[in-house]
Amino acid sequence: MHRNREDAGHPPSCCAPSRTPAAPVSVGIGGPPAAGGGSHRIEQATLTGGRFLMGDSTGDGNRADGETPVHEVEVAPFSIDVTSVTNADFARFVDATGYVTEAESFAFSAVFHLAVAAEPDEIMGPAVGAPWWYGVRGADWRHPGGSRSSVDGLDDHPVVHVSWNDAVAYCAWAGRRLPTEAEWEYASRGGRGGARYPWGDELMAGDGRWRVNIFQGEFPQRNTADDGWPTTAPVRSFEPNGYGLWQTVGNVWEWCADWFDAGYYGRSPLESPAGPIDGAARVMRGGSYLCHSSYCNRYRNAARSSNTPDSSMGNAGFRTVAL
Template structure:
């Protein structure tokens, strides 16, 4: 990624108010390298083989699985999550068993690794000599050089002229028609890359970023002089949750329209789920 500047934040009016996608502001970034794809199951398997790492989902003995993706004995299903009954804790669900103990990774080597927490992603980065992208780096790369666009390819909707990303089709959360060909994860090099060569920066899986999350981050980082440019921002210094970007195969415009360049979300660093993974960047710069 070349050094450059871009306008960070929501430009389409699709913002989720609680996520803090505004005010839009100018950001300047130093050059950095970023993975063309999210880390795959095969990538993560090499890491585990080399280090013996036990992920937090494996340590806790369960992870969160979308109800239509569960493939496990009834006694493994711990019940629906409060407020989001389409999610359940499933015993034995982890990166090797994404839907529960009746599932495995056969045929999924080139799919994104899931059921990895922010802490797990940090362990992988340490082994690989890499780090997670800052939120600003992620958005700059995801935009693919098209400043102000809603999506990495521009402003056309995901299904205009053929599918451009892996999201939920049908009636969320009851029925997924799988019109894009993938009811859950897709191989990481599916659809078309953006102008910078990144594959599936929106849809497929949420991607962990380095930054702590706060809904007022952009307001804190700008001044009354809106033309002020923020250089190499690294997010707030406090807060428990970490930023997630890009949406996933479960995003639907009736519930979660976060499969956009500017969309933000968050979770605690020890959380894992069947629709979240990560990609890495070069270690130089943004050390914290």
Template sequence: MPAQTFRMGDGRGDENRGDGETPVHEVTLESFGIDATSVTNDDFARFVDATGYRTEAETWGFSAVFHLAIAAPAEDVMGAPAGTPWWRGVKGADWRHPGGRDSDIVGLGDHPVVHISWNDAEAYCAWAGRSLPTEAQWEAASRGGLDGARFPWGDDPHGDDSVPDPTPKPRDGTPWRMNIWQGVFPTENTLEDGFLTTAPVRSFEPNAYGLWQTIGNVWEWCADWWHPGYYGVSPLIDPRGPERGQVRVMRGGSYLCHDSYCNRYRNAARSSNTPDSSMGNGGFRTVDRRDDSPIGAPV
């Protein structure tokens, strides 16, 4: 990514209340390298083969699976979290068994690894000599140099605002530029983009910086602690998030995002989760190794 100063945050009025996507503020970053794609199952398998690492989902013995993606005996399915009945805790669900113990990742080597906690992602980074991106790095990379755009290609969810045809089709022939939910959430997915859950990491089209699927497909962990008020005190140069917190930043949305309940498949959208949480739509990508000590203002 080139060194740059960009406007970070939501200037379109799309912010989800409480997510802290405002105020829009200028951020200056030095150049950095970032993975073109989310870390894949094949990538993560090399790490596990080299180190014997066990993810937190494997240690706990369960993880969160979307109800239509469960592939497990009934006795493995646990209760649904309050407020999100489309999720189930599933015993035996982990990165090798994304739907539960009756599933596997055969043929999914080029799909993003999922059921990865923030702690798991950090362990991978330590082995690979990489780091998780700061939230500012992630947003600058996702924007692809487009100032204030909703999506990596522009403002229209289907097309490219920079060309006369408002709805050009990506090379796979679908009218979609990203892997999100179509239909009636959470019961009916019409699969207009071709995928119920994850898509191969090099599906659809890359942005102007060459990054694939920064939005949709899977949530991606960032290095920062999350706080809804952070943008009001964020440093102008190389912000790295609050000095402390309880949850870590996640960016980009996933295959479950739908306007009826979650419009977080945008460049500016923010979410968060506890560092030991894992789920069937959560993964990560990495950046050049850096000093991860926090320098941001406390909130």
């Protein structure tokens, strides 16, 4: 039932509403060229590249997301951050450049209703079609819940409330880029072929431990946080995959370079696919701490979502790559 609601065009529960109405535009993939010179300190995994089967082979996919057909893809060697970019990493970028994020420029961002920490007059109200999301004035990467919150003590948590455009700006400073969707999935799979998750096919560990930071309880009213985290977790929580990458699924959505097109897999080239040449929204991968099996099961290797490049929210961040 819930999957059909998504297929009918309802916003997925763990994504956020777009900041602006979608309007097709054409921009070169990966944003502006990297300027270099930044202080990017995140540990790297160097991947040899090669061929793999991309897409949903288990039948778990959401039809409207375009996770099929499963198709062979070849990616060139590349290096990738073993974690999402953290608050501390992003702070170094802002301190060095004076960069102002789009959430700060627009003076609001999307916050899950249970995570709001703001004055009553700063809460703009629920989003149409996704009432668990509130527009909150003063919410940004330094204030993830609103003006009454901060990132003090959260240096090792993933930065959130960064738009695709913000992530590309960081990459330009750091001399890096966002991963293509194919690179992201290749890295997330960790060499495990068609497995659902980076660690295999079973959600829970054999001893009942959670392997991922997602929503437990009754979405969206009550999060029991059985995995230990009601919102973001430190980037090195749980266990890394076979390539040494931490939390490619759950915790926060990660922006990819590609424009989103649900029909792209049917015409994707074999070698280094980079997505459509234009579009209205950019690809997001991996799910987040708000994904829940009752509505949004996108905490999987093959799962896809998207949002407009200027949209920001309290459950989306990014990691970077380089050749």
